[in-house]
Each structure stands twice: as C-alpha cells, then as structure tokens.
Amino acid sequence: GENVEQHPSTLSVQEGDSAVIKCTYSDSASNYFPWYKQELGKRPQLIIDIRSNVGEKKDQRIAVTLNKTAKHFSLHITETQPEDSAVYFCAARGTGRRALTFGSGTRLQVQP
Amino acid sequence: GAGVSQSPSNKVTEKGKDVELRCDPISGHTALYWYRQRLGQGLEFLIYFQGNSAPDKSGLPSDRFSAERTGESVSTLTIQRTQQEDSAVYLCASSSPQGSSYEQYFGPGTRLTVT
Numbered sequence: 001g002e003n004v005e006q007h008p009s010t011l012s013v014q015e016g017d018s019a020v021i022k023c024t025y026s027d028s029a030s031n032y033f034p035w036y037k038q039e040l041g042k043r044p045q046l047i048i049d050i051r052s053n054v055g056e057k058k059d060q061r062i063a064v065t066l067n068k069t070a071k072h073f074s075l076h077i078t079e080t081q082p083e084d085s086a087v088y089f090c091a092a093r094g095t096g097r098r099a100l101t102f103g104s105g106t107r108l109q110v111q112p
Numbered sequence: 113g114a115g116v117s118q119s120p121s122n123k124v125t126e127k128g129k130d131v132e133l134r135c136d137p138i139s140g141h142t143a144l145y146w147y148r149q150r151l152g153q154g155l156e157f158l159i160y161f162q163g164n165s166a167p168d169k170s171g172l173p174s175d176r177f178s179a180e181r182t183g184e185s186v187s188t189l190t191i192q193r194t195q196q197e198d199s200a201v202y203l204c205a206s207s208s209p210q211g212s213s214y215e216q217y218f219g220p221g222t223r224l225t226v227t
Contacts (some may be wrong), residue, residue, distance in 0.1 A: 001170075006154075032214045037120060043218040044155070047137065073170060084153050099168065100216065102154040 002027040002094035006103025013080050014111050021106045024072040033066060033073045034100065039086045046074070047088075055088035078087035080110045114138070118204050118221035124225045125194055133189040133222045139204030142184050145205045145216060152209075154202060161187060194226045 002024040020021050026034075034049035042101050049072065050057045051062045057064050061080075066073040077084055091100040117136045124158040125131050137144050157171035161181040172178070176194075181187040189196055201223050205216040 029122075034215070038199050045218075046215050049215065091155075098143065098162065099147075099157040099160045099171070100156065102147075104154040111150075 001094055002030060002101040003099050004092050004103045006090050006106060008106060008108070009104065010107045012071060012109045012111060015075065015080060015082060017080055018112075019075075019077045019080050019084070019097070019108055021075045021088055021108070023074070023092075023103050024070075024071060025092040025101075026071070027094040028068075028071060029095040030092045031095070033064070033091075034091050035064060035075050036089045036091065036102075037086045038089065044089060046103075077108075080108075082110050082112050084108060085110045116204055116206050116217050118202075118219040119221065120222060122223045122225075124227060126221055127196060127226055128193055129192070130190065130192045131194055131201050131224060133191075135189070135204030135206075135219060137185070137187070137204070138183075138208070139189075141206035141208045141217075144181060144187050144205045145207075146179060146187070146189050147203045147205065148200045149203055149221070151226045155186050158189070158202075191224075194224075196226050199224055199226045208211045 006023045031052040036044035037047045038044045048062050048064050061078045063076040087105045089105050090103040119134045142163045144161045147155040149155050159166040159179045162181040176192045179189045203221045204219045207216045
C-alpha cells in the first residue's frame with residue numbers, strides 16, 4: 001500500500017520568513033495530494049491540494065509543488081504569520097483505495 | 113450548510129467495555145471515512161464506505177473494530193472489549209463524488225479515553 005513520509009517533524013520560523021515542508025510517497029500511481037492544517041484540539045482543514053497532472057499550485061501565501069518522477073511534494077508558506085502556527089499534514093490518495101494515507105505531521109511554530 | 117458531525121465529543125470508558133461512536137456526514141456525500149489519530153501522531157485510515165459498495169475495511173487494526181453505515185447517511189464505529197491502546201481521537205470524514213472534487217471534510221472527532 002501507499003506510504004507517506006513527512007519532514008521535518010517540527011519547524012520554527014520567524015514571522016515573515018518562509019516555511020517549507022516536504023513529503024515523499026511510495027505509490028507511483030497516486031493521483032491526489034492534499035495538505036491539511038490542524039490547530040490544537042480542532043479538526044483537520046484542507047488548505048491546498050494538487051492533482052498528479054499539475055506541477056505547481058498557488059493560493060495567496062501558500063503553494064504546493066509536485067515532482068512525480070521523484071515522488072515527492074512540498075508545501076511552501078511565504079510571509080509566515082503567527083496564525084500559521086499549527087500542525088500540517090500531507091497526504092496521498094493511491095489507486096488501491098480512495099482513502100488518504102497521511103504523513104506523520106509537521107508542527108510549525110511562527111515566532112512573532 | 114451543516115458540516116460533518118460526530119458524537120459523543122468525548123468518551124471515557126473502562127477497559128473491556130464496548131463503545132459506539134457516531135458520524136453524520138454532509139448530506140449528499142456518498143463517501144465516508146473513519147480515521148484514528150493517536151496523541152501527537154498522524155491520521156490512520158480505518159474504514160471507507162462508498163454508496164452501496166462493499167466497505168474497504170483494510171485499515172481496521174483488529175476484529176474488535178467494526179463499522180456500519182445505513183445507506184448514505186449515519187455511520188457507527190464500534191470497538192468491542194476496549195483496550196488502553198484504543199485511546200485516541202476518532203475522526204470521520206465525508207466526500208462527494210460530484211465533479212472532480214476529492215476533498216474530504218472532517219468532523220470534530222470523538223476523543224476516546226480507555227482507563
């Protein structure tokens with residue numbers, strides 16, 4: 001089945017700096033890669049997603065890049081703000097089942 | 113509109129007891145998923161329902177876990193003879209097959225504590 005690795009596990013940046021979180025996946029046929037933000041005690045919320053037929057997608061300060069050859073995808077947050085502090089999860093949707101396989105999460109802390 | 117709802121929000125039970133968790137998906141969403149999230153960890157897939165198809169149970173960790181779904185509505189996750197390692201937040205999500213959206217919408221979760 002699909003396996004998703006996520007790095008780093010924790011990331012601390014100064015307000016205004018950029019943050020990058022990276023994930024790799026194992027199923028070369030995976031076709032959907034969402035990123036979720038989870039604030040303490042709350043449900044995961046989708047912040048951006050990308051399909052396998054696209055290399056990059058942007059939404060204001062957030063962007064995701066996908067390298068299908070290397071089987072990795074990354075989340076980029078620019079001009080970070082304290083409210084960006086949360087745990088971020090990457091996920092991949094393989095072809096074997098429609099449920100998502102999640103990475104282990106990255107705790108992002110933005111220092112004011 | 114209403115999002116995914118789950119009940120109870122918190123459940124404390126004694127080891128060995130059975131528990132039942134409930135999920136109400138977004139109306140019209142034919143796909144429903146259960147995930148488990150242990151403290152400080154990622155989400156583990158448990159089971160997936162899609163319409164009237166046979167559920168994908170490949171993520172259930174043992175035969176103490178089971179789930180049912182009535183048509184395209186409510187789902188219940190049952191854990192029999194609970195163990196301390198079952199303590200976690202159980203999250204339900206639903207998605208719509210309409211168009212090309214794959215987005216899964218999560219409920220607030222049920223925090224299960226087994227003492």
